[in-house]
Amino acid sequence: MKNIYESQRAMRAMRKAAMQRGVVAVLDIGTSKVACLVLRFDGPELDREVDGLRSMVGRSAFRVIGAATTKSRGIRFGEIDAMQEAERAIRTAIQAAQKMADVRVDHVIACFSGGRPxxxxxxxxxxxxxxxxxxxxxxxxxxxxxxxxxxxxxxxxxxxxxxxxxxxxxxxxxxxxxxxxxxxxxxxxxxxDGTMLHNLMHCLKRCDLELAGVASSPYVSSISSLVEDEQELGAACLDLGGGTTSLSIFLKKHMIFADCVRMGGDHVTSDISMGLQVPLSTAERIKTFYGGVVATGMDDREMIEIGGDTGDWEHDRRSVSRAELIGIMRPRVEEILEEARALLDVAGFDSLPSQKIVLTGGASQIPGLDGLASRILGHQVRLGRPMRVQGLPQAATGPAFASTVGLSLFAAHPQDEWWDFEIPAERTPARSLRKAVKWFKDNW
Amino acid sequence: MLALGRRPASRHDPAPSLWSYRLQRLLLTPGVKGLIRIGAPVLIVFSIAALILADQERRVALREQVDLAWSAVEQRPEFAVRGMEIQGVSPELDTQIRTILGLDFPVSSFHLDLDSLREKLESLGPVESVQLRIGGQGLLHVDITQRIPVAVWRGADGLRLVDQTGAITMVLPEREARADLPLVAGTGARTHIAEALSLIEAAAPIREQVLGLLRVGERRWDILLDRGRRIMLPVEQPLSILETIVVLNETRDILLRDVSLIDYRIPDRPTVRLNDVAVSELRRITAINPEAGQ
Missing domain, CATH: 3.30.1490 (Dna Ligase; domain 1)
Known part of the structure; x- marks a missing residue:
């Protein structure tokens, strides 16, 4: 416990140093993409009484000056799987964001969903x-x-x-x-899982970056997707990511539960790939263009060219109806949602005063998902998008960036954690005294 | 038969190599960034200039070009000064000034050093202050304030006219030329002209008898009267003593008597020196009447 306390405290000190310098990067390491935002902190928020309304409830103390996204590599289930590849993906994102921001960033606050929280x-x-x-x-x-x-x-x-x-x-x-x-x-x-954390630290060290904080992805995505009253009254946030679907429950503005289903949008894609015998990239493309979870009569008539590159005419001219595609996608999405339902039951979500569930993350953009989710999870389901922060590019405002945006909010206003408070004084001197005695014994 | 389809294009890896990543971060470091954005261009410009100017001939040619351009600017009619207008002086001083300055018009205003001209003019005796400016019509305006002579000062080598401050305005050939001005003499008299003038003013009732003022020992005044008489004034408050003497003259006609010296150097003990005739006459009278001398 002690060394965690120390290392987390060191990270908090690093965060403070980054704040003084005014530039910090947030890095969302996901299974399908690595996103990086460079934030500039300009001191306290300017009072804009002229508008008559306060800007963003004190959350605009920073401004996004650089943003970059890259397809992630070497990451599975939100965990670093191939270190070199993951490092390259991180470097790509950091370099592009740095280039856009035109400043050098040394401090990074990272989040990830894996590691079996x-x-x-x-x-x-x-x-x-x-x-x-x-x-x-x-x-x-x-x-x-x-x-x-x-x-x-x-x-x-x-x-x-x-x-x-x-x-x-x-x-x-x-x-x-x-x-x-x-x-x-x-x-x-x-x-x-500790190895996950150490892998991440090692990766960032190899990129010449200092880790100024680590957060859990379900936590930060619910910071950005849940509105204030949902956080207060109790709500669950389901972040449907690429490799994992992470769940967090908020009550009284504190996270009280978080867990993770190790299934996500990538599994839907691989199902399509296997079902239709197409490469993963084509499957991903078909999913994003034509995907859905609720089939109608119209979908039987809508044919999708799935193509191919083999040279076999018959194989390359295949087509499927959209209903078939939905038939492949729906069981997997249902499975994910049912797993999430099981997690909610384990957490005792039923006994909470409010039964609100917010779906966010890249996979929440499947058309018709809210209808399916309300059948499985309960009636109070809505699709959530991250809140707007200053300077965020339009391309990074979708639900896929919920945890990225949430991480920047977390970087600006972290909640009090155990290591923000001094450890009781009666413990430290005894230990250091023991250390001193030991040192004397060892040396004389 | 081989497949003639598209070859799998070699996929470009978007990830920067570790060294290009480090290089980019180095270039974004504030100090290095500033050095490259400002330092490098400045260095290049300076080194090019230094290379060009390293050749002696080029430097000379450049200097000639600059001189030519500069003289072309100087010779423009807008900068020409064609004449001089002198204000506030007598005609003889006017000609004197013109000869001293010795400017042959037209002259470029760049070549006129107004400060040295003004110093030259201010060294002239009759001139108290000078204002020089180049006016709109290419005229050099010389506004001169002349010194006003208030007294004649007799020095070791003749008579001079002096103004209120004691500065010599001009040489006086003879006393009669300025008989209206009082005469002062003696070492240190010139520095106390104002005091001398106040004494002269106080001595107005006996103006006809006063020849002049003599500064004695650089500390006090003697008033020289006609017939070799003299009034010796004290160092402190000579003016009030002189007024006393004038009043004494009006009431007791002291200057009508046969007195050669009135000594007031010590105000509490005024002394009068009589001429020989007066002394013997006084003795005769006191011998007859012992109370007459009181």
């Missing part, structure tokens, strides 16, 4: 020394959380205090300065 709800409780909750008490109660055994080789990606309870008052977001005797907290812990 797992959520834990932790509880901690302390008795207060003084009758007032101090900053150090927050650190103490966070350190007092009993950490479950989440397995070797797993690392903590997020550890956010979700709720504070002071004596018998629950649901506090910030108990500092309040009177009470007994402080307890609920901590949401998200762990991922």
């Amino acid at each position: 797992r959520s834990y709800g932790l509880e901690g409780q302390v008795n207060l020394d003084s009758s007032v909750v101090l900053e150090s008490d927050i650190g103490r109660v966070l350190a007092a959380c009993d950490v479950p055994d989440f397995g070797a080789g797993r690392e903590v990606l997020h550890a956010q205090p979700v709720n504070f309870t002071l004596d018998h008052r629950s649901g506090m977001s910030d108990p500092r300065g309040q009177y009470g005797n007994n402080l307890s907290t609920d901590l949401h812990l998200l762990t991922i």
Whole structure:
């Protein structure tokens, strides 16, 4: 736990340094694309009273000055699969974004969806020394959380205090300065596979970049796709990506659950490829142009030329009806949504006050998906697009960029995490004293 | 039969190589960027100029070109000064100024050094200050403020006219030429002309008898009267003492008496020196009447 704390703190310090320099890049490493935005921070938001309305609720403190997307390589299920290829993809995206921004970026905040994220709800409780909750008490109660055994080789990606309870008052977001005797907290812990994180760090190091923060993709895409009241009242965000479909549940503006289905749009494409006997690129093209999940009578008559490049006339002049295509796509999409439904059931989404589900991500653009999703997931389903941020190019405003945009919002205003609070003072001196004694023993 | 279809085109890899990526990042580093955008062009321009000017002949030719262009500008009629207009002087000073300046018109205004001309004119005695400007019609306007002589000063080598500040305006051939001005003499008299003038003004009632003022020991004044008489004034407040003497003259006719010297150097102890005749006459009278001398 300790070294995670230290490394995350180091990343926070790096983020602060990047803020002072004013330029930071966000990097969304997805299975189908690697997107990079270069953000410029110009200090606090300008007050624009002239318009009569505040701009973007304090979220426009940054401006996107460079954006680039490239097809990702060497990444499967949101995890780095072939290091060299992934590194090249990252370099391509970074270089193009740098070129557009005309500045050199040294600090990168990255997100990815793989690594089998797992959520834990932790509880901690302390008795207060003084009758007032101090900053150090927050650190103490966070350190007092009993950490479950989440397995070797797993690392903590997020550890956010979700709720504070002071004596018998629950649901506090910030108990500092309040009177009470007994402080307890609920901590949401998200762990991922540690090797995944180390691979990413290594990749970025080889690109001469400093990692200034890591976020989980379901978390950041829900930051950008859920509107404020959805985050407050409770909602699930389903990010239908290329290799993974990630799910996160928000309540009271905190993420309380995140998980990931290891299936996504790429699997639909490979189904089409196998079903129609076409290469993957053609399958992808057919999917984006003609894809759908609800067949109508019209679709039986609409024929799609699927072509080919073999030289065999019969093979190259094949065509399928759109209904057939939908017949291939629909079972896979249904499977993905049912897996997501299972995850929601595991998380106990039914017991939440609001049953809102927001679909975002590149695969959410399949026509008719909202109808299918509302049959499987529940009635309150909507398609979400990321919110607008300043300077974002039009090409990067689609739902496929939900996690990219969310990551830039996360870069500008990260939520408090466990490592933002000082670790209790009574632990550190004992340890350093022990270290000093050990050093003496070793040397004399 | 071989397939004649399109060959699989070699797919271009969009990814930059590690070194091109590093090079691009280096070029985007602020210092390097500035060096290349500003430093390199400046260096190129300077080195080209240096290469061209390295040849002596080219430098000389360039210098000639520049001189030619410059003299062409200088010789333009817009810059020509065709005459001089002198204001505020007497005719003789006018001719004197013209000979001193020695300008032969027309002359280019670039060649006129107005500062040195003004210094030349201000070194002239009668001139207090000079304003020089080149006017619109190609005329050099010389506005001169002349010194006004207020006294005649007798120096070791003759008479001079001096103004309020003691500056010499001109040489006076003879005293009678300016009989209206008072005469001052003595070392340091020129620096106290204003005081001398106030004394002369105070001595207006005895104006006919006053010959002039003499500065004694660079600290006090003597008033020289006709018939070799003299009034010695103190260092401190000579004016009020002189007024006392004038009043004394009006009431007691002190200057009508046979007195050769009135010594007021110590105001508390004024002394009068009588002529020999007066002394013997006084002795005679006091011998007759011992109370007459009181």
